[in-house]
Amino acid sequence: MIEKEYQVLDKGFIRLDGYYADDISVVNSARVSYGKRVTSVNESDKNLIRYLIENKHGTPFEHNFFRFHIKAPIFVAREWFRHRISSFNEMSMRYHSPDLEFYLPETLRTQVGKPGAYVFEDIDYDSHYTEQSRSLMNDHFEYSKNLYEHFVETGLAKELSRIVVPVSAYTEFYWSVNARSLMNFISLRNSPHAQHEIREYAIVVEEMFKTVMPITAEAWINNERVAP
Amino acid sequence: MIEKEYQVLDKGFIRLDGYYADDISVVNSARVSYGKRVTSVNESDKNLIRYLIENKHGTPFEHNFFRFHIKAPIFVAREWFRHRISSFNEMSMRYHSPDLEFYLPETLRTQVGKPGAYVFEDIDYDSHYTEQSRSLMNDHFEYSKNLYEHFVETGLAKELSRIVVPVSAYTEFYWSVNARSLMNFISLRNSPHAQHEIREYAIVVEEMFKTVMPITAEAWINNERVAP
Amino acid sequence: MIEKEYQVLDKGFIRLDGYYADDISVVNSARVSYGKRVTSVNESDKNLIRYLIENKHGTPFEHNFFRFHIKAPIFVAREWFRHRISSFNEMSMRYHSPDLEFYLPETLRTQVGKPGAYVFEDIDYDSHYTEQSRSLMNDHFEYSKNLYEHFVETGLAKELSRIVVPVSAYTEFYWSVNARSLMNFISLRNSPHAQHEIREYAIVVEEMFKTVMPITAEAWINNERVAP
Amino acid sequence: MIEKEYQVLDKGFIRLDGYYADDISVVNSARVSYGKRVTSVNESDKNLIRYLIENKHGTPFEHNFFRFHIKAPIFVAREWFRHRISSFNEMSMRYHSPDLEFYLPETLRTQVGKPGAYVFEDIDYDSHYTEQSRSLMNDHFEYSKNLYEHFVETGLAKELSRIVVPVSAYTEFYWSVNARSLMNFISLRNSPHAQHEIREYAIVVEEMFKTVMPITAEAWINNERVAP
Numbered sequence: 007m008i009e010k011e012y013q014v015l016d017k018g019f020i021r022l023d024g025y026y027a028d029d030i031s032v033v034n035s036a037r038v039s040y041g042k043r044v045t046s047v048n049e050s051d052k053n054l055i056r057y058l059i060e061n062k063h064g065t066p067f068e069h070n071f072f073r074f075h076i077k078a079p080i081f082v083a084r085e086w087f088r089h090r091i092s093s094f095n096e097m098s099m100r101y102h103s104p105d106l107e108f109y110l111p112e113t114l115r116t117q118v119g120k121p122g123a124y125v126f127e128d129i130d131y132d133s134h135y136t137e138q139s140r141s142l143m144n145d146h147f148e149y150s151k152n153l154y155e156h157f158v159e160t161g162l163a164k165e166l167s168r169i170v171v172p173v174s175a176y177t178e179f180y181w182s183v184n185a186r187s188l189m190n191f192i193s194l195r196n197s198p199h200a201q202h203e204i205r206e207y208a209i210v211v212e213e214m215f216k217t218v219m220p221i222t223a224e225a226w227i228n229n230e231r232v233a234p
Numbered sequence: 235m236i237e238k239e240y241q242v243l244d245k246g247f248i249r250l251d252g253y254y255a256d257d258i259s260v261v262n263s264a265r266v267s268y269g270k271r272v273t274s275v276n277e278s279d280k281n282l283i284r285y286l287i288e289n290k291h292g293t294p295f296e297h298n299f300f301r302f303h304i305k306a307p308i309f310v311a312r313e314w315f316r317h318r319i320s321s322f323n324e325m326s327m328r329y330h331s332p333d334l335e336f337y338l339p340e341t342l343r344t345q346v347g348k349p350g351a352y353v354f355e356d357i358d359y360d361s362h363y364t365e366q367s368r369s370l371m372n373d374h375f376e377y378s379k380n381l382y383e384h385f386v387e388t389g390l391a392k393e394l395s396r397i398v399v400p401v402s403a404y405t406e407f408y409w410s411v412n413a414r415s416l417m418n419f420i421s422l423r424n425s426p427h428a429q430h431e432i433r434e435y436a437i438v439v440e441e442m443f444k445t446v447m448p449i450t451a452e453a454w455i456n457n458e459r460v461a462p
Numbered sequence: 463m464i465e466k467e468y469q470v471l472d473k474g475f476i477r478l479d480g481y482y483a484d485d486i487s488v489v490n491s492a493r494v495s496y497g498k499r500v501t502s503v504n505e506s507d508k509n510l511i512r513y514l515i516e517n518k519h520g521t522p523f524e525h526n527f528f529r530f531h532i533k534a535p536i537f538v539a540r541e542w543f544r545h546r547i548s549s550f551n552e553m554s555m556r557y558h559s560p561d562l563e564f565y566l567p568e569t570l571r572t573q574v575g576k577p578g579a580y581v582f583e584d585i586d587y588d589s590h591y592t593e594q595s596r597s598l599m600n601d602h603f604e605y606s607k608n609l610y611e612h613f614v615e616t617g618l619a620k621e622l623s624r625i626v627v628p629v630s631a632y633t634e635f636y637w638s639v640n641a642r643s644l645m646n647f648i649s650l651r652n653s654p655h656a657q658h659e660i661r662e663y664a665i666v667v668e669e670m671f672k673t674v675m676p677i678t679a680e681a682w683i684n685n686e687r688v689a690p
Numbered sequence: 691m692i693e694k695e696y697q698v699l700d701k702g703f704i705r706l707d708g709y710y711a712d713d714i715s716v717v718n719s720a721r722v723s724y725g726k727r728v729t730s731v732n733e734s735d736k737n738l739i740r741y742l743i744e745n746k747h748g749t750p751f752e753h754n755f756f757r758f759h760i761k762a763p764i765f766v767a768r769e770w771f772r773h774r775i776s777s778f779n780e781m782s783m784r785y786h787s788p789d790l791e792f793y794l795p796e797t798l799r800t801q802v803g804k805p806g807a808y809v810f811e812d813i814d815y816d817s818h819y820t821e822q823s824r825s826l827m828n829d830h831f832e833y834s835k836n837l838y839e840h841f842v843e844t845g846l847a848k849e850l851s852r853i854v855v856p857v858s859a860y861t862e863f864y865w866s867v868n869a870r871s872l873m874n875f876i877s878l879r880n881s882p883h884a885q886h887e888i889r890e891y892a893i894v895v896e897e898m899f900k901t902v903m904p905i906t907a908e909a910w911i912n913n914e915r916v917a918p
Contacts, residue, residue: 023262026254026299034251035323035408038303061883065772068321069410071254071299075266080540081625088749090546093296093412095263100657109625117619135616146609146626153602160591163573165657169537169565169630170602180263182297182412184321199745201556201621289655293544309853312764316521318774328885337853345847363844374837374854381830388819391801393885397765397793397858398830427517429784429849479718482710482755490707491779491864494759524777525866527710527755531722549752549868551719636719638753638868640777 008217012210015203017107017176018077020210027070027185029055029221036066052221059225064234067186067222074181074211079109081173082204089191092183100165103158108147108174109203114139147174188215189226189233196231236445240438243431245335245404246305248438255298255413257283257449264294280449287453292462295414295450302409302439307337309401310432317419320411328393331386336375337402337431342367375402416443417454417461424459464673468666471659473563473632474533476666483526483641485511485677492522508677515681520690523642523678530637530667535565537629538660545647548639556621559614563632564603565659570595603630644671645682645689652687692901696894699887701791701860702761704894711754711869713739713905720750736905743909748918751870751906758865758895763793765857766888773875776867784849787842792831792858793887798823831858872899873910873917880915 011021033051034043036058044051058066078086087094097104114131131139150172157167183191192215194200195208216223226233239249261279262271264286272279286294306314315322325332342359359367378400385395411419420443422428423436444451454461467477489507490499492514500507514522534542543550553560570587587595606628613623639647648671650656651664672679682689695705717735718727720742728735742750762770771778781788798815815823834856841851867875876899878884879892900907910917 024254024259026252026301031252031301038323038325038406038408062878065321065323069301069323069408071410073254073259073297079625080629084536084540084543087540087543088550093293094544095266095293095297097266111622111625114622115619116617131618132616135618139613139616139618142609142612143626146606150602150628153598156598157595160588160595161572162587162591162595163571166567166570169535169567170599170628172606172626172628173536174625178266180266180297182299184410194746290650307853308768308857312768312771315768315771316778322772339850339853342850343847344845359846360844363846367841367844367846370837370840371854374834378830378856381826384826385823388816388823389800390815390819390823391799394795394798397763397795398827398856400834400854400856401764402853422518480710480715482708482757487708487757494779494781494862494864521777521779525757525779525864527866529710529715529753549749551722551749551753553722634722636722636753638755640866 008214012213014206014210015079015109016112017109018079018082018207019075020207020214021075022214023073023075023180025070025072025218027072027218029219031069032058032066032185032219032222035069036063047221052225055221056225056228059222059229059234062234064186067189067234068184070185070219072183072185072188072215072218074183075178076181076207077176077178078207079174079203080171080177082201082207083177083179084173085195085201085204086179086181086207089183089187091187092181092191094179094181096179097177099168099171103155103164103167106151106154106171107176108151108172109176110140110144110147110174115202143174147172150175185215185219185222186234189231193231193233236442240441242434242438243307243337244340245337246307246310246435247303248435248442249303250442251301251303251408253298253300253446255300255446257447259297260286260294260413260447260450263297264291275449280453283449284453284456287450287457287462290462292414295417295462296412298413298447300411300413300416300443300446302411303406304409304435305404305406306435307402307431308399308405310429310435311405311407312401313423313429313432314407314409314435317411317415319415319418320409322407322409324407325405327396327399331383331392331395334379334382334399335404336379336400337404338368338372338375343430371402375400378403413443413447413450414462417459421459421461464670468669470662470666471535471565472568473565474535474538474663475531476533476663476670477531478670479529479531479636481526481528481674483528483674485675487525488514488522488641488675488678491525492519503677508681511677512681512684515678515685515690518690520642523645523690524640526641526675528639528641528644528671528674530639531634532637532663533632533634534663535630535659536627536633538657538663539633539635540629541651541657541660542635542637542663545639545643547643548637548647550635550637552635553633555624555627559611559620559623562607562610562627564607564628564630565632566596566600566603566630571658599630603628606631641671641675641678642690645687649687649689692898696897698890698894699763699793700796701793702763702766702891703759704891704898705759706898707757707759707864709754709756709902711756711902713903715753716742716750716869716903716906719753720747731905736909739905740909740912743906743913743918746918748870751873751918752868754869754903756867756869756872756899756902758867759862760865760891761860761862762891763858763887764855764861766885766891767861767863768857769879769885769888770863770865770891773867773871775871776865776875778863778865780863781861783852783855787839787848787851790835790838790855791860792835792856793860794824794828794831794858799886827858831856834859869899869903869906870917873915877915877917 029047116131192212257275344359420440485503572587648668713731800815876896
């Protein structure tokens with residue numbers, strides 16, 4: 007059975023709001039040519055799915071649907087929204103004043119790798135600074151929240167009040183996507199090249215995907231996670 | 235209850251293979267900002283849907299899914315596949331030799347309007363020619379089928395044998411689409427500017443859409459069918 | 463002649479980095495059917511462009527290209543990146559520490575309209591608060607910049623250091639888009655419904671578009687700026 | 691210098707109608723972060739392009755533009771139009787009666803491979819049948835053309851007259867596309883899995899691409915032609 011809601015980071019979540027997806031739809035859409043529809047996947051169908059993944063026949067993986075409800079920091083959402091072959095609706099701070107919450111990292115990490123390498127290892131930050139830095143972050147977030155609320159109270163337009171809010175603030179959005187685009191998202195974001203924070207979300211998305219479309223997921227993983 | 239399969243033209247059909255769509259998803263995705271989800275649509279929600287349609291806020295209509303299985307002549311399919319914000323898988327005649335069938339129009343119509351006007355009325359074709367022309371078409375289709383099958387039998391590659399097949403031949407495809415793109419399709423294809431044959435399909439698609447998302451459909455129709 | 467760079471807001475800009483677009487390409491792509499190409503637009507071509515706009519034949523407006531280089535606050539960039547039918551590359555603060563700059567509004571405005579109305583008039587904010595609020599903003603931005611730079615200096619990964627930065631910070635990006643998608647952008651963003659700040663950019667984009675494709679722009683404006 | 695027009699198949703062509711593309715745009719859009727623009731590509735820039743290709747950073751390859759004018763058989767155009775991330779305008783036979791021409795294969799090939807394998811070798815067709823089959827094709831095309839013209843002459847609507855036309859008939863279209871989508875097209879269509887006829891076009895497209903963006907093309911070819 008599928009677990010539909012996971013907590014991610016300190017105050018975020020992913021909720022699988024709904025889906026209409028299975029491995030059978032891949033087989034039926036790839037075989038529209040043969041005028042027959044199946045209701046369960048046999049060994050020959052598994053081979054077909056493998057074949058489609060390996061040979062980058064991507065369209066049969068588009069005839070399905072996942073809708074997620076996500077709470078994530080703005081800097082994570084900004085990376086997420088770059089995935090154009092999907093649909094987004096986000097909470098707007100132009101009309102609505104949310105009760106602001108912020109991502110405060112549990113542990114801190116230091117810069118590794120050089121510009122252009124785009125690879126970062128999670129190496130511990132100098133322990134001398136860790137608690138001091140977390141404390142500075144936390145104070146800054148508290149102050150930002152108070153400043154934002156003060157502006158709203160004085161009647162400043164919400165769309166202007168929000169400009170003082172740091173990108174660690176949590177936002178919420180709906181995300182609808184098909185399996186082909188989902189595999190591409192996971193390939194890029196559950197990767198050592200991705201920022202740790204979005205990767206935490208991508209790991210959960212991958213878990214959900216594997217539960218809903220296990221045969222497709224297995225073929226894709228065996229193909230080095232290259233999306234078709 | 236929704237009627238899931240309709241015959242269209244002389245030998246075609248549309249089958250609603252599956253869907254995951256309702257009016258509520260529009261409300262919930264538009265109101266992600268307010269952190270509350272509804273399970274039925276009230277009067278204020280109806281106003282919201284109307285507002286979104288009239289003001290071209292299109293994204294809340296993307297968080298849903300329709301999958302159709304369609305049998306249509308090639309010349310209709312060619313117009314259909316121009317709708318890029320959706321997913322298609324078509325029967326391929328590169329690997330498969332279908333039992334060819336052809337669209338033979340019941341009545342014939344004549345050219346009205348001048349190039350650039352792009353408007354055609356369905357005016358009856360000279361009755362003197364009607365039966366003769368239908369008969370010529372029918373013979374041509376029969377001959378094309380025989381020629382195609384002859385080529386396949388002699389061992390000619392299917393992908394080459396097919397090049398003699400006229401665009402009246404029926405093909406089959408899966409089409410997956412969200413409500414926003416669906417409304418755009420219907421606006422353009424259930425229109426007096428559209429060719430009669432694709433319009434017959436668009437009329438059925440509209441019926442199905444109205445049944446699944448009645449409040450959205452009503453708001454869109456009241457807005458002169460302009461897709462948001 | 464086209465002015466290629468405009469300052470926008472207090473520290474931003476739009477630069478037309480390059481383009482390959484004219485009104486003739488609309489005519490030639492719409493008339494591919496007639497096997498003739500024109501090199502200048504005559505009266506009948508103008509009528510064709512008007513006809514295409516009014517009847518929502520959008521594809522002939524896609525055979526052209528604009529590439530912009532933009533500097534804008536993050537909260538503006540976030541709205542901009544919602545326009546999926548276009549291409550973006552943004553400065554990344556994962557690998558690079560920019561010299562942070564912030565948008566400080568010259569004048570402040572108050573909230574007008576109720577949630578759901580999505581219409582805001584620019585009404586002056588209580589003058590009692592104006593200078594105090596601008597001063598609080600400015601101090602907050604200065605502190606954010608210092609905090610960010612302090613974190614980078616202590617060796618905290620840039621991708622983590624950035625999370626304290628407010629959404630008023632300027633970012634830079636490249637944006638490539640065709641005229642059809644551009645008209646849609648301007649319709650939505652040079653509008654009384656749009657936030658004042660992105661509208662300032664959209665006004666400039668519209669000026670540039672009018673200079674490059676004057677006949678298309680005129681037909682589109684006469685059609686109430688509805689994108690085809 | 692770039693050769694802008696090539697004949698393809700017996701009566702088709704590809705004409706590079708215009709482009710706005712170079713390797714430099716890749717470097718500048720990938721490095722928007724460093725606030726400097728280059729006007730020629732040095733060794734370090736070449737390494738960056740290689741890096742982007744190998745690591746599937748695709749967006750920097752989208753800030754450019756190619757517009758082609760193509761004449762190809764309908765069955766080739768149908769495969770081409772499946773590439774959704776690009777723009778098409780095709781000659782319409784609803785309003786226009788072209789002087790029909792047909793693709794008649796010089797040599798014929800036989801079916802190799804089994805359904806599901808999707809691989810075909812070009813093996814000569816039984817020479818006993820070759821001339822007979824080509825002759826049957828040719829006669830069928832001639833008859834189709836005459837039948838079509840007869841229908842138009844009797845006043846049958848062009849959009850109905852055309853339904854007797856075989857998919858070997860040549861059509862014309864404009865195609866606009868960026869380098870990222872172009873590489874994806876070539877990967878799939880200049881491939882042993884593709885039908886011979888569309889491959890002939892893809893080979894020409896690849897030649898043109900290599901001339902316009904040689905460094906990008908080289909990096910992509912060295913990466914086994916996998917589009918980023």
